[in-house]
Amino acid sequence: MSSAAEFPGSEAEPGNLADRPYPGGIPDATVARLPVYLRALYALAERGVTTVASDELARSAGVNSAKLRKDLSHLGSYGIRGVGYDVEYLVYQVSRALGLTQRWPVVIIGAGNLGRALANYGGFLNRGFRIEAVLDSDPSLVGRKLGSVIVRHVSELEALVAEHGIAIGVIAVPAGAAQAMCDRLVATGVTSILNFAPLVLNVPGGVDVRKVDLSIELQILAFHAQRRSTARFVQATDRAAAEA
Amino acid sequence: MSSAAEFPGSEAEPGNLADRPYPGGIPDATVARLPVYLRALYALAERGVTTVASDELARSAGVNSAKLRKDLSHLGSYGIRGVGYDVEYLVYQVSRALGLTQRWPVVIIGAGNLGRALANYGGFLNRGFRIEAVLDSDPSLVGRKLGSVIVRHVSELEALVAEHGIAIGVIAVPAGAAQAMCDRLVATGVTSILNFAPLVLNVPGGVDVRKVDLSIELQILAFHAQRRSTARFVQATDRAAAEA
DNA sequence: CGGACTTTGTGCATTCATTCACAATCGACG
DNA sequence: CGTCGATTGTGAATGAATGCACAAAGTCCG
Numbered sequence A, B: 001m002s003s004a005a006e007f008p009g010s011e012a013e014p015g016n017l018a019d020r021p022y023p024g025g026i027p028d029a030t031v032a033r034l035p036v037y038l039r040a041l042y043a044l045a046e047r048g049v050t051t052v053a054s055d056e057l058a059r060s061a062g063v064n065s066a067k068l069r070k071d072l073s074h075l076g077s078y079g080i081r082g083v084g085y086d087v088e089y090l091v092y093q094v095s096r097a098l099g100l101t102q103r104w105p106v107v108i109i110g111a112g113n114l115g116r117a118l119a120n121y122g123g124f125l126n127r128g129f130r131i132e133a134v135l136d137s138d139p140s141l142v143g144r145k146l147g148s149v150i151v152r153h154v155s156e157l158e159a160l161v162a163e164h165g166i167a168i169g170v171i172a173v174p175a176g177a178a179q180a181m182c183d184r185l186v187a188t189g190v191t192s193i194l195n196f197a198p199l200v201l202n203v204p205g206g207v208d209v210r211k212v213d214l215s216i217e218l219q220i221l222a223f224h225a226q227r228r229s230t231a232r233f234v235q236a237t238d239r240a241a242a243e244a
Numbered sequence C: 001c002g003g004a005c006t007t008t009g010t011g012c013a014t015t016c017a018t019t020c021a022c023a024a025t026c027g028a029c030g
Numbered sequence D: 001c002g003t004c005g006a007t008t009g010t011g012a013a014t015g016a017a018t019g020c021a022c023a024a025a026g027t028c029c030g
Helices: A028-046 A054-061 A065-073 A087-098 A113-119 A154-164 A175-187 A216-243 B014-018 B028-046 B054-061 B065-073 B087-098 B113-119 B154-164 B175-187 B216-243
Strands: A084-086 A104-109 A129-136 A149-153 A168-171 A192-195 A208-211 B084-086 B104-109 B129-136 B149-153 B168-171 B192-195 B208-211
Touching (some): A028 A087, A087 B216, A104 A154, A168 B216, A192 B216, A208 B216, A216 B028, A216 B104, A216 B168, A216 B192, A216 B208, B054 B065, B054 B084, B149 B154, B154 B175, B175 B192
Parallel strands (some): A104 A129, A129 A149, B104 B129, B168 B192
């Protein structure tokens, strides 16, 4: 383990990430899994584990171990053959790859149930993110305390973005208000947006929008559930047909 | 997702499941996009649009039109050349493919902010799903009304699953309680689980678990945001180096 | 009825992702 | 110091997904 000897002076200042960290870039599929690995690593660290083999880490992340190793190999060569990976060091390296060695200032728009759930999400948001403000258009919510911040009125959006140098906006408002909020975020210069509203946002090029949809996964579950019961049915009829 | 190997004979031979309903099955990537199309179609229908071309539908779903057409072609041939797709009919066909022509009985475990957000999600959950119960372990929440159901104590889980024939369980409890709730769901025979807790659930084969993670997408955003700023920096240093 | 125009559905080439399988490399131990 | 068992990192094989480009198939209009 023992510190980042191979990347001297790269962590302190954000601007100092000069040495192109990841030569050919990291595949999207890998990036999408890194947070899962990171979480599994934190869990291991909390259990006092200091070293882990790809096999075990893969199991706790729910992936195949070859995939895990290939994913990690895109970040560099941080394992020790015959031993495994140093948990603490790997936490650092994965965090660095994801850009979580700095804390990104975030604004959450919408203090409904979802906004509140996020503001209280604690654990993971606190590593790598700082919720600078939670906004809502409902005056009766303004002034209420959520997590560690106080709900402000949505009219303050532009001022707060400028004041805190907000880099990431989270949209947790009803679908009807989402596009307008998105437009305002973009107009103020925010280029990373996380959308919880159930619609596709329209943004100019250069803006990165990702979405989290509470119902899509449920619908995918329904698909598989249906497939299973259909399979049972087909199997039964086939058996019946075979007996006839 | 872990749903292979459970119904031997149906998956093994292509000829078995093969014909009805969807020859050769629908690719996972397509299934994941169907809910997005469905939503776009509902939005069009509400605006009074009766017919839509792949180009326009693709735009409102945020995908490439060739991909949209190929996706839809897996469900059947429901378009009219020279015209487009009938919105209402396509809504039906996509719903059918996803298994949303029936309403799946769902139980939500956890009546915190997230559970509440789900119970009030209304719109989409009402098409294809029926929330039969919301459970919590906190006695002070029991009896409260959420959406259209009353919060019950989590000790009633098994009885409610049996009574309502629950097919899908949603886990919206803190990470520490999630695995235990999952085990209880599985023990009662629930084979479709949607997990909002930030950990990887352990389930026996034949159980389909999907997860929605509020923080993973945020971490992916951070990655891209970092990449952008690093790119700017590298670009600047390269220019400076070229001048020297 | 025929030709111009529109849009679907899909074969094909290409890119991206997964998985296998094993040589290279490490720590441990006698 | 050499051998042994363990584990990584990665070439190569396979499989999945994407996007292009166009023939097939429809509408519409004169």
